[in-house]
Amino acid sequence: HHRLEASRAKCVVTDSALAPVVDTVASKCPSLELKFLVSKEPREGWLSFSNMLELASPEHSCVATKSSDPMAIYFTSGTTGAPKMTEHSHASHGIGLAFNGRYWLDLTPSDLIWNTSDTGWAKSAWSSVFAPWSQGAGIFVHHMPRFDPKLVLEMLSKFPITTFCSAPTVYRLLVQHDLKSYKFQNLKHCVSAGEPINPEVMDQWKTETGLDIYEGYGQTETVLVCGTFKGMKIKPGSVGKPTPIYDTQVIDDNGNIVPPGTEGDLALRIKPTRPYCLFTQYTDDRERTASTLRGDFYITGDRGFRDEDGYIWLVGRRDDVINSAGYRIGPFEVENALLEHDAVVEAAVVSSPDPIRGEVVKAFVVLAPEYISHDQEALIKELQDFVKTVTAPYKYPRKVRILNLPILEIPWYKLKL
Numbered sequence: 001h002h003r004l005e006a007s008r009a010k011c012v013v014t015d016s017a018l019a020p021v022v023d024t025v026a027s028k029c030p031s032l033e034l035k036f037l038v039s040k041e042p043r044e045g046w047l048s049f050s051n052m053l054e055l056a057s058p059e060h061s062c063v064a065t066k067s068s069d070p071m072a073i074y075f076t077s078g079t080t081g082a083p084k085m086t087e088h089s090h091a092s093h094g095i096g097l098a099f100n101g102r103y104w105l106d107l108t109p110s111d112l113i114w115n116t117s118d119t120g121w122a123k124s125a126w127s128s129v130f131a132p133w134s135q136g137a138g139i140f141v142h143h144m145p146r147f148d149p150k151l152v153l154e155m156l157s158k159f160p161i162t163t164f165c166s167a168p169t170v171y172r173l174l175v176q177h178d179l180k181s182y183k184f185q186n187l188k189h190c191v192s193a194g195e196p197i198n199p200e201v202m203d204q205w206k207t208e209t210g211l212d213i214y215e216g217y218g219q220t221e222t223v224l225v226c227g228t229f230k231g232m233k234i235k236p237g238s239v240g241k242p243t244p245i246y247d248t249q250v251i252d253d254n255g256n257i258v259p260p261g262t263e264g265d266l267a268l269r270i271k272p273t274r275p276y277c278l279f280t281q282y283t284d285d286r287e288r289t290a291s292t293l294r295g296d297f298y299i300t301g302d303r304g305f306r307d308e309d310g311y312i313w314l315v316g317r318r319d320d321v322i323n324s325a326g327y328r329i330g331p332f333e334v335e336n337a338l339l340e341h342d343a344v345v346e347a348a349v350v351s352s353p354d355p356i357r358g359e360v361v362k363a364f365v366v367l368a369p370e371y372i373s374h375d376q377e378a379l380i381k382e383l384q385d386f387v388k389t390v391t392a393p394y395k396y397p398r399k400v401r402i403l404n405l406p407i408l409e410i411p412w413y414k415l416k417l
Contacts, residue, residue, distance in 0.1 A: 001025035067091040076220040077330035085283035096223045096277025101131030104227045109136035113163040149173040160186040168197035169325035179208035194326025199236030221279040238311040255295030267297035325357040337390040343371040363397035
């Protein structure tokens with residue numbers, strides 16, 4: 001509901017699984033005019049995408065646009081409030097991602113790339129559309145109702161996939177299988193992004209497949225900022241070197257560039273000329289947009305340092321956004337979802353280390369008196385399922401701890417444990 005209403009979308013395109021959800025909130029979204037259904041089954045009030053495609057004229061006239069015109073809006077989580085609407089222009093995506101395709105993904109017209117990101121994420125637009133499109137590369141698409149590591153390995157063996165792009169969580173799950181029993185005859189380039197990848201996973205993948213994993217770093221707001229590129233020495237744990245499309249620096253609180261080895265804020269120079277590949281604004285939120293600026297720089301929100309060789313090493317976030325398997329999750333969203341349940345009177349959400357996902361959502365909750373005597377294990381499962389219905393399912397707390405006193409009386413550092 002929030003996304004349809006906030007974006008003032010005039011049209012929605014979805015499948016039969018999500019159409020009922022759209023119908024329940026459509027009346028609250030006055031801007032919504034058209035609903036396209038990608039399904040073989042008809043639905044009242046919806047236009048059939050396949051029927052419209054058959055009736056469409058083969059002649060097409062492109063609408064004239066400026067490179068600075070808005071092209072897309074992506075929602076990305078923040079520490080407070082609703083997700084931010086990150087606006088990109090035709091230049092920032094259309095041109096900005098050409099560098100990504102040519103140099104980081106190392107694509108050519110003879111390549112076939114499989115990017116495992118779901119279509120709802122900016123990473124899908126990066127590596128499943130604009131980057132390969134800009135280089136004339138083929139795109140491999142395979143829909144999995146649920147992630148299956150064995151199926152991924154089978155696809156990499158069965159089809160002539162040359163480039164594999166996925167999140168560290170996927171690689172962590174893949175290396176738990178006998179990789180040597182699979183033959184990746186066409187695979188030649190593997191990349192990872194979304195969160196730092198464990199050096200141990202990189203080493204195991206290299207040992208068992210003979211292939212390196214090239215790490216990249218970027219944000220919904222920035223496209224690719226840093227990466228390890230073909231021909232570069234790979235330093236496991238580092239996100240590589242800055243791309244030439246940005247002047248990337250590590251700065252202190254006053255906007256001064258710090259020397260190598262010194263931790264600071266990872267920042268992108270925006271003066272005297274703002275980089276064309278940087279997002280244009282947080283739509284309808286000047287305050288949030290302004291909060292990302294410090295002197296001559298855009299502040300990514302990530303902390304890190306540059307070593308003597310120019311490689312960037314990430315340390316953590318300035319904010320408390322949880323990065324779980326590449327998904328950015330705002331604690332505030334999950335806390336609000338928990339508080340909608342009658343059993344919860346107070347809630348605090350933090351990040352918790354996880355060997356597979358890097359981080360997971362951990363919730364501390366205080367129960368209403370009438371729920372204290374309930375079976376706690378069953379109640380935790382109920383709360384987890386409830387959060388999945390209130391917000392995006394991936395945001396649910398995988399760890400829940402029930403407390404017997406108000407959260408405000410608990411030292412914050414104990415919530416981090």
